Amino acid sequence: MKSAKEVAEIQQKLQDLGVKYCIGAYVDIHGIPKAKVVPIDHLPQMAAGSERYTGYALDGLGQAPSDDELNSVPDLDHIIQLPWEPKVAWMPADNHFQGKPYPLNTRVALKNVLAQAAEMGFGMNLGIECEIYLLKQNADGSLSIPNPDDKLDKACYDVRGFMDNFAWLDKMASAINSLGWDLYSFDHEDANSQFEFDFNYSDALTTCDRLTFFRYMAKHYAKEDGLVATMMPKPFSDKTGTGAHFNMSLYDLKTGANLFACDPKDDPRGLGLTTLGYQFIAGILKHGPALCAAFAPTVNSYKRLVRRGAMSYFSWAPVFNSYGSNNRTNSVRVPMGGGRCESRNADGAVNPYLAATLALAAGLEG
Incomplete structure (x- = not known):
């Protein structure tokens, strides 16, 4: 935790930026942010854990009605000033809980497994591909494609479909870059009115924080335009589902070197992965069916994990607990050039902290 002097300095800096209120957002088992809003004058108390919560009112935090309250402690190293409401x-x-980090909180769980990895000399890099639909909600509550011109059977990379939604896309891209996430690509994805944002990978905890905020931000900017942004795994039976592919590697805590990376010529399998990388994948595959419950956590998730379904062509969904290179039906893919493995089971409903926790634990076992 920060010292009182450090908290006071952060408080003053935020006040100078015009901040009046603070949100310390933890997540429930579904990855949904929960918080109280605290005036900036009370940041020191908030930083010390002043805000208390009845855990039984929250999904998946393992408390009974008679249990003592939980409190929340904000991470003051990962502050975001809301781009649309400074x-x-x-x-x-x-x-x-009772003065100690609560292990059933999934962000705490991830920190605990990251500490186990650190004892082995490893850190975890994580990049998440953010696929998302931009939709219209009709009077009867159903969802539909807002742009009638976005109707191609194979809409992937469609320039017109992209530019027709430029206002929302520009808001998102500008905000991502203003936050320092380093957006390096975004495009119209495979389905109508589906898009993907790719920003640079980071350590696992930071990337999970970013995905959580990304979903919140995307919904806000869509609402400004009278639309709905959703990462629902399969909103339409006849269109491509929404993935949130986890791109993972381990790095050396001392040097920062990627411990999965090698020249494909030095890899007997030719994928550009070290022995450690294959061992990590072995752990993922060993626990693949169980991990799928975290990577794909809803009933709707399993409407995505089909070979074709009602689509006019084959889906990109991973339907086999296997690994390989460019065969997208593998649950684990090693992208061209190697140096990382991609879990393709992860979808837009994922709680990133929980999934990263379990994936890292499985990989370390491997």
Whole structure:
């Protein structure tokens, strides 16, 4: 935790930026942010865990009605000033219980497994591909494609479909870059009114924080335009589902070197992966069916994990607990050039902290 002096310095800096309120957002088992809003004058108390919560009111935190309250402790190293409302600062938070980090909080769980990896000399790199639909909600509650011109059977990379939604896309891209996430590509994805944002990978905890905020931000900017942004795994039976592919590698904590990377010529399998990388994949595959419950956590998720279904052509969904290179039906793919493995089971409903926790634990076992 920060010292009182450090907290006071952060408080003053935020006040100078015009911040009036702070949100310390932890997540429930579904990855949904939960928080109280605290005036900036009370940031020191908030940083010390002043905000308390009845855990039984939250999904998946393992408390009974008679249990003592949880509290939340914000991570003051990962503050985001809301791009659309600079009076508010967002901070990811951990739950604590009776003065200690609460292990059933999934962000705390990820920190605990990252600490186990650190004892082995490893850190975890994680990049998540953010696929998302931009839709219209009709009077009866159903969802539909808002742009009638976005109707190609194979809409992937469609320039017109992209530019017709430029206002929302520009808001998103500008905000991502203003936050320092380093957006390097975004495009019209495979389905009508589906898009993908790719920003640079980071350490696992930071990337999970970013995905959580990304979903919140995307929904806000869509609402400004009278639309709905959703990462629902399969909103339409006849269109491509929404993935949130996890691109993973381990790095050396001392040097920062990627420990999965090697020249494909030095890899007997030719994929550009070290022995450690294959061992990590072995752990993922060993626990593949169980991991799928975290990577694909809803009933709707399994409407995505089909070979074809109602689509006019084959889906890109991973339907085999296997690994390989460019065969997208593998649950684990080693992209061209190697150096990382991609779990393709992860979808837009994922709680990234929970999935990263379990994937790292399985990989370390391998």
